[in-house]
Amino acid sequence: MAATATAPTKAEKTASAGPGTPRKARNFRQRAMTPYAMLTPGIVLFLVFMAAPIAYTLVLSFQQKKVSGLGLGKGAQSTVFAGFDNYIRSLTDPEFTASVLRVLTYGAILIPLMLGFALLFALLLDSRRTRAGNFSRTAIFLPYAVPAVISSLLWGFLYLPGVSPFHFVADRLGIALPSLLNPDLITFAIANIALWGGVGFNMIVMYTSLKAVPQEIYEAAKLDGASEIQTALRIKIPIIAPSVVMTALFSMIATLQVFAEPTTLRPLANSLSTSWSPLMLVYRDAFTRNDIYSAAATSIIIALATFAISFLFLRIVQKRAFGQEN
Amino acid sequence: MRSSFRASAAAMMAAAALLTAGCSTGSGTSSVEQNTDPNQKVELTYWAWAPNLDKVVDLWNEKNPNIHVTVNKQDGGDPAITKLLTAVNAGSGAPDLIQAEYQKIPTLVAADALADLSGTDAKDTKDAFPEAVWDSVTLGGDALYAVPQDTGPMAFYYRADIFERLGLAIPTTWEEYAAAAKKVHDADPEAYLGTFSSNDAGWFTGMAQQAGASWWAIDGDAWSVKIAEDPTEKVAGYWGGLVEQGIIDNKPMYTPEWNAALNNGKQVGWLSAAWAPGVLSGNAGATAGKWKVAPMPQWDSAKPATGNWGGSSTAVTSQSKNVAAASRFASWLNTDPEAVKALVDVAGIYPADTEGAKTALTKAPEFFSNQPDFYDVVGKAAQSVTSFSYGPNVNVAYNAYNDQFAKAAQAKTKSAFLDAVAGMQQVTVDDLKKTGFTVK
Numbered sequence: 092m093a094a095t096a097t098a099p100t101k102a103e104k105t106a107s108a109g110p111g112t113p114r115k116a117r118n119f120r121q122r123a124m125t126p127y128a129m130l131t132p133g134i135v136l137f138l139v140f141m142a143a144p145i146a147y148t149l150v151l152s153f154q155q156k157k158v159s160g161l162g163l164g165k166g167a168q169s170t171v172f173a174g175f176d177n178y179i180r181s182l183t184d185p186e187f188t189a190s191v192l193r194v195l196t197y198g199a200i201l202i203p204l205m206l207g208f209a210l211l212f213a214l215l216l217d218s219r220r221t222r223a224g225n226f227s228r229t230a231i232f233l234p235y236a237v238p239a240v241i242s243s244l245l246w247g248f249l250y251l252p253g254v255s256p257f258h259f260v261a262d263r264l265g266i267a268l269p270s271l272l273n274p275d276l277i278t279f280a281i282a283n284i285a286l287w288g289g290v291g292f293n294m295i296v297m298y299t300s301l302k303a304v305p306q307e308i309y310e311a312a313k314l315d316g317a318s319e320i321q322t323a324l325r326i327k328i329p330i331i332a333p334s335v336v337m338t339a340l341f342s343m344i345a346t347l348q349v350f351a352e353p354t355t356l357r358p359l360a361n362s363l364s365t366s367w368s369p370l371m372l373v374y375r376d377a378f379t380r381n382d383i384y385s386a387a388a389t390s391i392i393i394a395l396a397t398f399a400i401s402f403l404f405l406r407i408v409q410k411r412a413f414g415q416e417n
Numbered sequence: 418m419r420s421s422f423r424a425s426a427a428a429m430m431a432a433a434a435l436l437t438a439g440c441s442t443g444s445g446t447s448s449v450e451q452n453t454d455p456n457q458k459v460e461l462t463y464w465a466w467a468p469n470l471d472k473v474v475d476l477w478n479e480k481n482p483n484i485h486v487t488v489n490k491q492d493g494g495d496p497a498i499t500k501l502l503t504a505v506n507a508g509s510g511a512p513d514l515i516q517a518e519y520q521k522i523p524t525l526v527a528a529d530a531l532a533d534l535s536g537t538d539a540k541d542t543k544d545a546f547p548e549a550v551w552d553s554v555t556l557g558g559d560a561l562y563a564v565p566q567d568t569g570p571m572a573f574y575y576r577a578d579i580f581e582r583l584g585l586a587i588p589t590t591w592e593e594y595a596a597a598a599k600k601v602h603d604a605d606p607e608a609y610l611g612t613f614s615s616n617d618a619g620w621f622t623g624m625a626q627q628a629g630a631s632w633w634a635i636d637g638d639a640w641s642v643k644i645a646e647d648p649t650e651k652v653a654g655y656w657g658g659l660v661e662q663g664i665i666d667n668k669p670m671y672t673p674e675w676n677a678a679l680n681n682g683k684q685v686g687w688l689s690a691a692w693a694p695g696v697l698s699g700n701a702g703a704t705a706g707k708w709k710v711a712p713m714p715q716w717d718s719a720k721p722a723t724g725n726w727g728g729s730s731t732a733v734t735s736q737s738k739n740v741a742a743a744s745r746f747a748s749w750l751n752t753d754p755e756a757v758k759a760l761v762d763v764a765g766i767y768p769a770d771t772e773g774a775k776t777a778l779t780k781a782p783e784f785f786s787n788q789p790d791f792y793d794v795v796g797k798a799a800q801s802v803t804s805f806s807y808g809p810n811v812n813v814a815y816n817a818y819n820d821q822f823a824k825a826a827q828a829k830t831k832s833a834f835l836d837a838v839a840g841m842q843q844v845t846v847d848d849l850k851k852t853g854f855t856v857k
Contacts, residue, residue, distance in 0.1 A: 158853040160638045162527045162809055163556075253674030253683075274827055359672045361615050361823040365816055378499060379816045380848070381524075 151387035152177055177388030186366045187389065193278070194368050198346035201282040201289075205342055206335065208286070209293035213331075214323050216294075217301045228298070232291035239288060243355035246284045251359060272360035284352045289345070293338040300334040301327060336408050340401055347397050350374070369393050459484045459742045464501070465516035466491040467567075467729075469763040476759060477749060484742045486514070494518045494729065498525070501734065505530040513737040514747060518729045519553040520619070520811040522562050523633070525732065527809040532733040535561040537744035545752045545770045549804040554730050557635065557806060562732055564747040565769035567760070569690030569727035570799040571623045574697070575610075576685050577709040577787070587711045594714040595659060601685050602664045610686045612666035612675065613656045615822035618815035619726050620670070623690070625649040626724030626805040628716055632845075633808030639857040640808055640849060645842035650835060651716075653825075657834025660826065667826040676700045688713065690726040691767035691795045694782040706787045710794050723798045724805070728769065767795070774799065810848050817844035 155173035162168060181187055212231055216224050234242065250271045252258045261268040271280040304327070312322050328335075350370040357363040365379065366372040369389065377386035463474065463486050471488040478485055489512060491497035498521050504510035505528055517525060525531050534540065539561060543551055546565045554563045573594075575587070583604055588594040598610035614620060625632070630648035634641045659665035666684070668674060678684040679701035687693065697708060713723045731747040733740055750756050757773030760766050768774045774796060781791035788794075808814075821837035821844075849856045 156852055158527070160855050161635060161640065162852070162854050163523075165529050168528060248673055251672065251674040254677050358616050358669060359674075361667065361669065361827040364820040364823060366820070375816060380810075380813050381499070381502060 148387045148390055151384055152391050155384045156382070173384065177385050178392065181385060181389045181392055187369065187372060190366050190369045190372050194347060194349060197278050197282055197349065197368075198343065200278060201285055201346060202339065202342045204282070205286050205289050205293060206339055208290045209297055209338065210328070210335065212290065212294045213297035213301055214327060216298055217327070218319055218323070220319070228295075232295055234288050235291040237288065239284070239351035240355050242288050243284055243352045246280070246287070247356050247359050250280055250356075272356070272362055274362040277356075277360070277362045281349070281352045281356065285345075285349065289342065293342070296334050296338050297331055300331045304330050336405075339408075340404060343400065343404065344397055347393065347400070457483070459739050461486045461514060461737075461739060461743055461746060462512040463488050463514040463516075463731075463746075464491050464497050464512045465489075465514075465731075466493050466497060467516060467760075467764045467766060469765075470516075472763045473750065473756060473759040476756065477746060481746075484739075484746060486746055491516070494521065501525070501530055502528055505735065509736065511734040511736040513734060513739060513743045515732050515734055516566070516729050517563055517732045518727070519550075519565075519725070520622075520807045520815075522554060522730070522732070523556060523807050523809045524811060526556065526560075526562055530735055531562045532735050532737060532740045532743075533560045533562065534564070534733060534740070534744045534747075535559060537741055539564050539744040539748045542748050542752050545772065547769070547771060547800065547802060549725075549802045550728075550769050552804050553807065563730035564732075564744075564751045565728075565730045566751050567728050567766035568769045568799060568802070569623070569692055569725050569767065570795060570802050571627065571688060571690050571713055571723045571726050572693075572795055572798050573711045573713050574687045574689050574693050574708055575711065576682060576704070576707055578707045579608075579682055579685050588714045589712070590718055591655060591714045591716060595655075595664070598659060598664045599662075605683075608683045608685055609664070609666040609678075611688055612668055612670060612684065613660050613822075613826055614668075614670040615819060615826045616669040616671065617726075618818035620688070621652075621818060621822070622805075622815075623724030623726040624688070625652050626803055627713060627722050628652045629722070629803065631805045632814065633806050635806075636857045639855040641857045642808065642842060642846050642849065644814065644845060645839050650838055653834040653838045654831055657825065657831035660829050660834070661831050663829075667829060680704060691799070692727065692765075694784045694791075695765055698782075698784040705784050708785065709788050710785065710791055712794060712798055721801050722803045723801050725802055730769075767799070771799075808845075808849075809854065810845060810852075813848040814841060814845040817841045 153173055153175075154170050155176060156168060157171045158168050160167065212227075215221060216228055221227070237245075249255050249257060252268070252270050258268050258270075269276060271277070271283075308326060308330075309322060312326055317325065348370055349368045353363050353367045354371060354374075357365065357367070365375045370393070373386045373389050373393070376382045376389065461484060463470075465488055471490070474486050474488050491500075494516075497515060498517065501511055501515055502525075511530070517531075522531070542564055547568075550565045550568055554565055555561055573588070579601075580587070583600060585597050585600060586593070588597045594610070601608050601610045622632070625648055628648035628651055630643070630646070630652075632642065632644050632649070634643060656665065660667045675684065679687070679697070680703055682704075687697075689696070693710075698705065712721065715721055731750055733743040733747065737743050750760070751768070752770050752773065754773060754776060757768045757770050758777045760768055761774075761777040768777065774792075778792040778796070781789055785791045818837075818841055821840040822834070825833040825837040846856055
């Protein structure tokens with residue numbers, strides 16, 4: 092056995108020492124390795140910053156802290172395997188359910204308004220009779236450049252009746268404005284901040300895909316006697332449907348992850364709890380209650396739900412939006 | 418596929434947030450092994466957030482070349498403690514010393530994050546501090562977990578000019594406070610004597626403490642939670658009644674709106690602590706010289722009492738290799754007359770050290786230059802602070818306060834305030850039981 096095993100190696104060695112063959116072999120090996128070498132940075136980054144944190148979160152989500160007796164002193168606390176306890180507790184937690192319902196309401200208000208306005212602005216900018224198009228486009232897009240925490244602080248000032256210029260003017264005119272920070276209006280107040288920041292981004296996405304439409308189509312439509320509105324409704328919107336679907340998907344994901352706006356507004360009023368949105372609940376468990384295990388489980392649930400909703404949404408609209416491509 | 422990328426990104430972001438907390442604790446482990454030779458040079462790190470504390474520490478470093486302390490400035494009480502707990506879980510990365518608020522001590526002890534100082538010099542500082550303060554660093558037992566630094570005895574701050582204009586006397590009881598609140602609000606429907614803030618759990622804790630509450634207790638080898646009991650219910654019911662009548666505001670403190678109201682005289686009073694001058698001069702600078710301080714209104718005038726809002730201690734962590742040296746520094750920082758004077762002058766704190774406070778605090782703060790006896794009033798209040806015990810999950814109870822009392826303040830009924838107290842009790846007990854603490 093040993094002899095037969097060494098024999099080819101020897102043969103190989105002699106072969107590789109001969110002229111001609113070695114360069115070819117080395118070249119081939121190099122060529123085979125090149126893609127892997129080029130992929131290495133990507134793979135390493137993926138493993139370190141993507142796979143490892145997800146794995147760590149998964150590990151945490153199956154653990155919990157256990158204490159015995161008073162829990163004081165050395166060795167009174169330990170980390171134990173929890174099975175699905177954290178998941179069961181998260182899913183049956185009325186606070187979690189309530190936060191999901193709140194966010195769904197918020198999305199139902201926000202997404203149609205945001206996409207509606209974005210589409211309207213994109214179509215207006217794209218219409219032939221637009222004046223000051225560049226200025227308007229920048230003006231509508233600019234709020235997107237303002238970080239959500241800053242915009243929430245700005246809007247917070249405008250909402251607080253004691254310091255709001257709107258309330259000041261309304262008072263002078265003898266009109267009693269309701270405070271947007273009241274519990275029944277707070278969802279609108281938060282949606283308004285997100286709307287202000289998000290319309291510009293979605294508009295740019297739609298506007299860019301409108302610009303990619305060949306002009307001949309419009310000319311043909313014009314020759315056939317189509318008005319601007321007819322062109323918009325019958326030609327432009329169907330053509331850019333895929334980008335509308337994409338912005339809708341982004342908006343849905345952003346809605347499920349709403350965090351900065353309600354967190355910033357919370358100290359200003361009594362109407363927001365520290366578990367208003369699912370991510371706020373995760374933050375509270377991890378950093379206020381020092382329970383990273385529950386927070387990890389809730390994070391995994393939110394991620395899976397986001398995935399499921401995105402998949403379902405694409406499944407439903409795919410036929411409509413992308414049907415023409417097939 | 419984009420959607421799957423987004424989904425895993427969500428999980429990753431949550432995980433990354435958890436990881437960052439772990440990664441950011443790399444600074445400052447003491448590298449020296451447990452030191453017994455007094456002449457060997459020792460390096461200590463100290464996580465603290467009190468302003469200008471490094472300047473006070475410079476005094477120590479000048480005098481003690483063998484024990485060098487480096488202050489590592491922190492963002493505040495909560496983030497520093499979160500970092501410390503992460504370092505303790507990780508097994509390394511904690512500093513030698515940390516500034517710890519009193520209510521955090523049981524949580525830290527439960528996580529085995531603090532060294533017991535009862536065998537060091539620090540135990541001799543006992544007589545320097547009021548008994549109630551000492552109790553909160555010993556948890557009522559034989560161990561000693563920290564040296565007290567500052568306290569926040571509560572007092573009643575009011576706009577003297579507006580009180581004079583309305584012909585109001587300073588309320589000495591809560592009954593008189595309610596009557597004064599009604600007069601203030603009747604005279605100007607936009608003005609209030611105060612507000613009930615659902616944002617400030619420490620504020621409400623101080624008021625419950627004044628009424629005689631002590632929310633946690635060690636009962637043999639079990640914890641008991643006593644939030645939903647008479648003193649706290651009395652306080653919550655009282656404030657619920659005032660909010661229900663509409664004579665006390667229900668909006669949170671520390672908002673732009675509240676700042677504006679302090680400035681324009683729509684908030685006529687503030688139940689606050691010894692550190693209030695700093696806040697008032699920062700948030701309502703234009704009203705300097707118009708405010709005065711008085712003792713808290715009382716439940717029982719025969720037995721004057723007050724609570725604490727805020728205050729912190731200097732603790733040595735369980736990872737420190739130089740407990741004795743760290744403890745010597747902590748004792749010096751909080752009881753040496755020169756150090757206490759510096760703490761008052763440059764760090765602007767109200768010292769827990771009774772004698773130190775008396776000698777260091779002689780002149781009223783500039784904002785209260787109209788009231789030369791400012792520190793007599795506050796000093797008397799500091800002596801009447803009643804005892805209060807914290808438990809291992811103060812963070813959970815305080816968070817429950819925020820959520821439960823936000824609902825109550827919005828509902829504006831006395832019964833909602835009482836429900837909020839019951840809700841706090843429920844959440845706090847459930848959390849202890851869930852983690853496995855024995856609860857009676």
